[in-house]
Amino acid sequence: MIGLPSSTTFLALMSLAMSDSAPDPAPQAERGEVLYRQYCGNCHAPDRNKYGPMHRGVFGRAAGAVPDYPYSDALAEAAIVWNAETLDRWLADPTAMIPGTRMRFRLDDADARRSIIVYLASLSDADHLVGPQAAQQGAQ
Numbered sequence: 855m856i857g858l859p860s861s862t863t864f865l866a867l868m869s870l871a872m873s874d875s876a877p878d879p880a881p882q883a884e885r886g887e888v889l890y891r892q893y894c895g896n897c898h899a900p901d902r903n904k905y906g907p908m909h910r911g912v913f914g915r916a917a918g919a920v921p922d923y924p925y926s927d928a929l930a931e932a933a934i935v936w937n938a939e940t941l942d943r944w945l946a947d948p949t950a951m952i953p954g955t956r957m958r959f960r961l962d963d964a965d966a967r968r969s970i971i972v973y974l975a976s977l978s979d980a981d982h983l984v985g986p987q988a989a990q991q992g993a994q
């Protein structure tokens with residue numbers, strides 16, 4: 855006999871659909887900080903240069919602007935200001951955006967990129983510039 859879809863399967867599908875339609879915006883910067891430590895922490899820190907340049911204030915700043923960090927010529931000469939859009943393109947594929955950069959790391963997960971960008975904006979007091987979700991957080 856062919857079985858009917860079990861009610862547990864149905865409930866699992868329902869809860870998947872619901873979690874999709876109701877993302878919780880509040881913890882995005884905190885989640886971004888965890889992801890930042892996980893993905894970027896080997897090479898970056900907010901307040902000191904490591905293999906990569908320090909990040910406090912990076913949101914809203916010109917590329918290649920940390921004074922005593924030895925940037926590649928490619929990044930130092932790039933006429934880019936870091937904002938939500940440029941950071942998203944950068945993190946998705948740095949060498950495509952700025953050929954010759956020394957940052958060899960790509961983050962394919964768009965959702966993780968978004969959270970990390972909200973976190974970077976919060977390091978720059980600019981989280982209101984990232985979007986409505988961050989604006990809600992800033993207003994609290």
Ligand code: HEC
Pocket residue numbers: 890893894895896897898905906907912916917918919920924925926928929930936944945954955956957958959961970
């Ligand atoms: C494997 C090491 C490595 C990892 C991992 C890495 N980066 Fe980088 N990053 C670099 C290096 C090196 C540079 C400088 C590149 C250059 O000078 O061309 C850089 C530069 C940058 C810049 C430009 C900063 C400026 O002052 O213009 C940003 C923004 C950035 N990284 C963000 C991130 C974020 C966010 C992550 C994690 C999602 C990350 N990076 C992961 C090595 C890394």
